[in-house]
Amino acid sequence: DAGVTQSPTHLIKTRGQQVTLRCSPKSGHDTVSWYQQALGQGPQFIFQYYEEEERQRGNFPDRFSGHQFPNYSSELNVNALLLGDSALYLCASSLMSALPSYEQYFGPGTRLTVT
Amino acid sequence: AQSVAQPEDQVNVAEGNPLTVKCTYSVSGNPYLFWYVQYPNRGLQFLLKYITGDNLVKGSYGFEAEFNKSQTSFHLKKPSALVSDSALYFCAVLHYNQGGKLIFGQGTELSVKP
Numbered sequence: 104d105a106g107v108t109q110s111p112t113h114l115i116k117t118r119g120q121q122v123t124l125r126c127s128p129k130s131g132h133d134t135v136s137w138y139q140q141a142l143g144q145g146p147q148f149i150f151q152y153y154e155e156e157e158r159q160r161g162n163f164p165d166r167f168s169g170h171q172f173p174n175y176s177s178e179l180n181v182n183a184l185l186l187g188d189s190a191l192y193l194c195a196s197s198l199m200s201a202l203p204s205y206e207q208y209f210g211p212g213t214r215l216t217v218t
Numbered sequence: 219a220q221s222v223a224q225p226e227d228q229v230n231v232a233e234g235n236p237l238t239v240k241c242t243y244s245v246s247g248n249p250y251l252f253w254y255v256q257y258p259n260r261g262l263q264f265l266l267k268y269i270t271g272d273n274l275v276k277g278s279y280g281f282e283a284e285f286n287k288s289q290t291s292f293h294l295k296k297p298s299a300l301v302s303d304s305a306l307y308f309c310a311v312l313h314y315n316q317g318g319k320l321i322f323g324q325g326t327e328l329s330v331k332p
Contacts, residue, residue, distance in 0.1 A: 107261075109261075109264075120319045121285055131330070134318065136318070136319070138320075143325075144322070144325070145310075145322035145323055145324050145325050146262070146308070146322050146325060147322075148319045148320065148321070151268070151318065151319065159319055159320070193261055193262065195320075197244040197318060202314065202318055203250045203269060203312055203317070203318070204250075204267070204269045206252060206264040206266075206267055207320060208264065209261040209263070209264075210256070210261050211260055211261045212260075212261045212320070214259075
């Protein structure tokens with residue numbers, strides 16, 4: 104049973120560019136959440152997707168957008184990259200019907216470096 | 219607003235000694251609390267959770283956590299530390315009213331020396 108997978112593992116982009124990160128949830132899960140983890144900090148919630156819709160959003164600008172596909176996989180898009188967007192981006196999957204007792208399963212993350 | 223605090227940036231323990239990693243929380247309503255561990259250049263791994271029931275929760279790799287409602291704490295413990303326990307530990311609270319958003323503390327780096 105594959106866990107949460109993310110691609111790519113590492114990415115280097117230049118300021119102003121756009122980036123797309125991908126996530127496949129754990130088998131049987133229907134909800135995907137994205138988190139940003141800056142160096143030395145705890146993960147910060149970006150947004151959550153369920154039934155192909157953004158269900159809730161953290162305190163991130165509109166440059167951050169996402170999508171969920173019918174197979175529950177998800178993408179995170181960041182436009183007009185800033186140096187401050189450099190971070191580890193974590194995807195977490197869960198089963199919405201199991202709230203609140205579920206735990207979110209995290210992928211290995213994508214390390215984004217903006218130069 | 220929901221929040222979590224981990225008052226110690228780093229905890230140092232000798233192998234074989236008991237360890238405690240502290241966490242306090244602030245929530246409105248019932249607290250749903252989690253501990254995760256992160257090894258270098260890796261994602262987060264779930265350790266344990268408190269949803270309801272017994273105040274002492276047992277989790278993976280011999281870890282346990284004690285939920286204390288009066289002190290609003292959820293400290294992570296292990297009776298005998300291993301060098302391999304050295305990692306970054308995060309406490310988190312589930313913001314249930316918003317569909318399952320996790321709010322994390324800043325993390326505590328645990329270092330276990332032989």
